[in-house]
Amino acid sequence: MLFVPGNNPSMIQTCPIYGADSIILDLEDSVAVSQKDAARRLVVHAILELDFGGAEIAVRINSPLTKEGQKDIETLMEAAPSVFVVPKVESAEEILDLDRKLSAVPIGLIPILETPKGVLHGEEIASSCPRVWALSFGAEDYATAMGVERTRGGRELFTARSLVAMQAKANGVAALDTVFADVNDEEGLRNDTQEAISLGFEGKYAISPRQVGIINNLFTPQPAEIEEAKQILETYRSGVERGIGAIALNGRMIDAPVVQRAERVLALARAAGLLGGGME
Amino acid sequence: MKVATGRQIPDQIPGRREVRPYAGPFAFVPTGVKAAPPLSMVRPGEKKVVDSLREAIRLAGLKDGMTISFHHHLRFGDYVINMVLDTIAEMGIKDLTFTATGHHPVPESFIKHMENGVITRIEHAVLVDQLGVAVARGLLKEPVTIRSHGGRPRAIEAGEVPIDVAFIAAPTADTYGNLNGIDGPSHCGSLGYAVADAQYAKCAVAVTDNLVPYPLRHISVPQTNVDYVVSVSKIGDPTKIATGAIRKTSNPRDILIAQQIIKVMEASGLVQPRFSFQAGTGGVSLAVTQFLTEIMQQRDIRGSFLMGGITGSTVGLLEKGLFDIIFDVQSFDLDAVASLGRNPNHCEVSASFYANPHNKGCVVNLLDVVILSALEVDTKFNVNVLTGSDGVMRTGPGGHQDTAAGSKLTIIGTPLLHGRIPAIVDDVVTVVTPGETVDVVVTEYGVAVNPLRQDLIDRMKDARLPLASIEDLKLKAEKLAGKPKAPEFTDQIVGVVEYRDGSVIDVVRQPRAWADR
Numbered sequence: 001m002l003f004v005p006g007n008n009p010s011m012i013q014t015c016p017i018y019g020a021d022s023i024i025l026d027l028e029d030s031v032a033v034s035q036k037d038a039a040r041r042l043v044v045h046a047i048l049e050l051d052f053g054g055a056e057i058a059v060r061i062n063s064p065l066t067k068e069g070q071k072d073i074e075t076l077m078e079a080a081p082s083v084f085v086v087p088k089v090e091s092a093e094e095i096l097d098l099d100r101k102l103s104a105v106p107i108g109l110i111p112i113l114e115t116p117k118g119v120l121h122g123e124e125i126a127s128s129c130p131r132v133w134a135l136s137f138g139a140e141d142y143a144t145a146m147g148v149e150r151t152r153g154g155r156e157l158f159t160a161r162s163l164v165a166m167q168a169k170a171n172g173v174a175a176l177d178t179v180f181a182d183v184n185d186e187e188g189l190r191n192d193t194q195e196a197i198s199l200g201f202e203g204k205y206a207i208s209p210r211q212v213g214i215i216n217n218l219f220t221p222q223p224a225e226i227e228e229a230k231q232i233l234e235t236y237r238s239g240v241e242r243g244i245g246a247i248a249l250n251g252r253m254i255d256a257p258v259v260q261r262a263e264r265v266l267a268l269a270r271a272a273g274l275l276g277g278g279m280e
Numbered sequence: 281m282k283v284a285t286g287r288q289i290p291d292q293i294p295g296r297r298e299v300r301p302y303a304g305p306f307a308f309v310p311t312g313v314k315a316a317p318p319l320s321m322v323r324p325g326e327k328k329v330v331d332s333l334r335e336a337i338r339l340a341g342l343k344d345g346m347t348i349s350f351h352h353h354l355r356f357g358d359y360v361i362n363m364v365l366d367t368i369a370e371m372g373i374k375d376l377t378f379t380a381t382g383h384h385p386v387p388e389s390f391i392k393h394m395e396n397g398v399i400t401r402i403e404h405a406v407l408v409d410q411l412g413v414a415v416a417r418g419l420l421k422e423p424v425t426i427r428s429h430g431g432r433p434r435a436i437e438a439g440e441v442p443i444d445v446a447f448i449a450a451p452t453a454d455t456y457g458n459l460n461g462i463d464g465p466s467h468c469g470s471l472g473y474a475v476a477d478a479q480y481a482k483c484a485v486a487v488t489d490n491l492v493p494y495p496l497r498h499i500s501v502p503q504t505n506v507d508y509v510v511s512v513s514k515i516g517d518p519t520k521i522a523t524g525a526i527r528k529t530s531n532p533r534d535i536l537i538a539q540q541i542i543k544v545m546e547a548s549g550l551v552q553p554r555f556s557f558q559a560g561t562g563g564v565s566l567a568v569t570q571f572l573t574e575i576m577q578q579r580d581i582r583g584s585f586l587m588g589g590i591t592g593s594t595v596g597l598l599e600k601g602l603f604d605i606i607f608d609v610q611s612f613d614l615d616a617v618a619s620l621g622r623n624p625n626h627c628e629v630s631a632s633f634y635a636n637p638h639n640k641g642c643v644v645n646l647l648d649v650v651i652l653s654a655l656e657v658d659t660k661f662n663v664n665v666l667t668g669s670d671g672v673m674r675t676g677p678g679g680h681q682d683t684a685a686g687s688k689l690t691i692i693g694t695p696l697l698h699g700r701i702p703a704i705v706d707d708v709v710t711v712v713t714p715g716e717t718v719d720v721v722v723t724e725y726g727v728a729v730n731p732l733r734q735d736l737i738d739r740m741k742d743a744r745l746p747l748a749s750i751e752d753l754k755l756k757a758e759k760l761a762g763k764p765k766a767p768e769f770t771d772q773i774v775g776v777v778e779y780r781d782g783s784v785i786d787v788v789r790q791p792r793a794w795a796d797r
Contacts, residue, residue, distance in 0.1 A: 209536070
């Protein structure tokens with residue numbers, strides 16, 4: 001999911017070409033206070049007039065607890081992006097309040113948990129209402145609130161990150177990982193994204209088009225993974241047809257969790273356009 | 281008369297004896313023999329080092345109406361061109377024809393020399409800065425002739441551009457006139473573009489700020505082609521001659537275009553052992569070079585030769601063992617300069633060796649893949665690398681025509697828009713490189729393959745590329761930026777675009793906006 005400053009028409013116009021699944025037109029941190037009115041109008045116009053290809057359009061509004069956030073909500077309901085990304089959410093009440101304001105307008109919500117209180121209340125936030133599509137983690141503000149320095153290795157984020165991923169999964173919503181702020185550090189981005197994948201995140205925020213390809217590649221199953229997944233499913237289905245209870249492939253037991261993981265790999269591969277029709 | 285691209289050109293052009301229309305990249309076969317400078321003699325004990333530039337000009341016999349030439353290896357750090365012109369003006373010499381091989385700085389004094397009649401004709405130059413505007417204003421007696429890097433030595437060798445005095449900026453010169461560009465405080469690397477001038481000029485004057493005892497160890501221009509040597513305090517600004525290592529781009533749009541270009545190259549089937557490659561020095565080219573490095577290392581491919589504006593990135597490919605040889609006609613950064621000085625597989629070559637179509641075989645004929653840029657490309661794949669959207673000549677063709685003609689695969693990498701101006705248009709303002717020599721256009725919004733290359737179209741189908749027709753790319757550009765109004769011109773011709781074989785492929789008329797100024 002690629003953040004694009006909402007007051008930059010050139011970036012808004014060109015952002016669809018970079019292959020992000022979602023484009024987040026930002027009205028919050030990347031837009032100066034003096035520019036927020038103009039950004040709001042530009043974002044509405046962009047949503048209504050521009051062709052973003054197949055990308056989903058999201059808007060990161062300012063916190064609904066602020067005047068700017070209130071204006072964002074009122075103005076953007078007209079343009080109706082797919083989803084609002086809501087910063088610094090700390091309670092289910094904030095989400096429910098927003099849900100009431102949005103009324104019948106079909107805009108989803110992705111809260112960003114970026115304070116210790118927000119992370120600890122992730123469970124209730126995730127389950128607060130059907131509009132919540134995903135939970136996401138915001139490391140920069142979290143680290144500031146915790147009074148710790150954000151490091152390249154990210155050890156200081158491990159607990160909060162894991163918690164957000166678990167809360168999302170426990171409530172059947174997607175888990176989205178925080179940004180990696182150093183756009184020149186491609187190796188660091190790779191490591192950080194691998195860490196997110198290993199913790200169960202299904203997507204990651206990007207703050208530069210240069211990060212999109214790297215993140216997409218890592219979240220996309222590799223050919224060897226896809227091949228293994230196909231073999232697992234084929235072996236499993238064959239075993240079921242023959243009435244065999246305990247099935248093994250290359251010395252490894254194939255049970256329900258393994259099958260589910262294989263199905264998930266193939267679903268991701270299909271979504272990335274790496275599979276045709278057939279048994280998959 | 282109509283040329284092979286469909287453009288109309290006048291039957292007669294001021295200052296031009298013959299107007300031979302462009303008929304195809306290899307349609308014209310030359311006849312006759314090469315031109316030659318006068319025979320000369322230097323006796324034992326005679327000295328070539330003279331005390332001053334003024335004295336050298338006097339000894340060279342420079343008179344009104346003659347032709348003087350310069351190379352552009354010192355690029356925007358060059359002091360020699362303006363130093364020589366100022367001296368010539370002080371000596372009262374005028375009505376000269378100026379020819380330079382490429383970009384050079386154009387201070388106010390240069391324009392003044394045009395206004396004051398010191399320079400009245402330009403026989404090829406790259407019309408940057410105010411020089412393009414001065415030409416658009418009609419300051420010259422006759423149209424400027426624009427040639428490619430290969431077309432210029434072709435014209436010199438054929439006697440079409442007889443040079444009276446070649447002034448050769450030499451980062452290092454020995455006392456008998458051997459010159460190189462790799463030593464000295466103003467080092468620039470290769471002096472490839474100066475070779476034809478030195479060989480064919482009636483008189484060659486070396487201007488150096490690093491005069492050393494005879495003999496020089498690395499010789500780019502030999503003593504047998506140099507008449508006089510002048511030592512001055514500085515021939516250029518080193519910070520603007522060869523930059524520090526040109527860094528790869530971080531522009532995500534350029535990176536995206538480069539990634540698509542790499543996919544095109546791989547799909548073409550040309551990235552194989554012994555393949556040859558040329559790219560420029562812009563952001564897209566540097567990114568392509570970086571991605572190519574990764575692919576060649578992964579697939580254990582070793583290429584044969586590299587050409588083009590040589591940078592640290594190109595040198596990196598050589599030093600990693602991914603290519604056998606670099607042919608260097610122009611060095612762009614300090615890494616390239618240093619490599620030329622130490623690596624026997626980094627070879628200095630002349631512009632004629634590189635790209636002259638009328639010799640016994642130039643390097644571009646053996647090129648597999650070239651990556652080029654463009655100001656505009658039209659729906660017939662013709663390329664404009666000369667005139668801006670206002671009709672003013674702003675740059676020059678470089679090796680564009682030459683490499684496009686010679687290479688098996690010519691790829692144009694360009695953003696769809698330059699600022700707010702579409703790069704893909706119905707008809708380019710000026711045709712410099714004919715569409716029949718251009719194979720693929722890669723933009724960030726899609727990839728268009730020339731319909732003349734059905735073989736490539738078939739290969740690209742499975743390459744997961746965003747293929748589009750050139751018309752669709754044009755429509756996309758217009759949807760984003762609108763259709764720009766075409767510049768208006770008067771009937772006066774201010775520039776003649778020669779194809780590399782000496783035919784005329786297009787003309788540049790005076791932009792109406794400058795006619796009344």
